[in-house]
Amino acid sequence: MSANIEDLMALLGERIRELRLRENIAQTVLAMRSGVSLKAVKNLENGTGATVSSLLRVLRTLGRNEWIETLGPKVGISPMQMVNRRKTRLRATRKKTGVADV
Numbered sequence: 441m442s443a444n445i446e447d448l449m450a451l452l453g454e455r456i457r458e459l460r461l462r463e464n465i466a467q468t469v470l471a472m473r474s475g476v477s478l479k480a481v482k483n484l485e486n487g488t489g490a491t492v493s494s495l496l497r498v499l500r501t502l503g504r505n506e507w508i509e510t511l512g513p514k515v516g517i518s519p520m521q522m523v524n525r526r527k528t529r530l531r532a533t534r535k536k537t538g539v540a541d542v
Contacts, residue, residue: 452487456502460485466489467482474494476498
């Protein structure tokens with residue numbers, strides 16, 4: 441499914457509105473508790489744009505910090521890095537000269 445940015449913002453706004461209503465919180469109260477303007481809450485719920493800071497503050501106020509954690513997996517070692525990773529040496533390489541080491 442390929443959605444454009446406007447559709448995704450509208451979907452996010454719908455989810456936030458549903459959550460706010462389920463918690464029985466007015467937009468003005470959510471704005472006050474979140475430390476954002478009422479206009480920011482309305483823009484967020486309408487899908488017309490908001491700053492990342494406003495979004496995070498509203499999600500935190502609604503008790504949904506985990507939404508941010510579900511956006512993507514933690515960055516770790518990629519499979520390609522694992523393939524290219526050198527093994528830890530366990531001993532020195534023998535010199536290939538004709539003279540025996542003493």
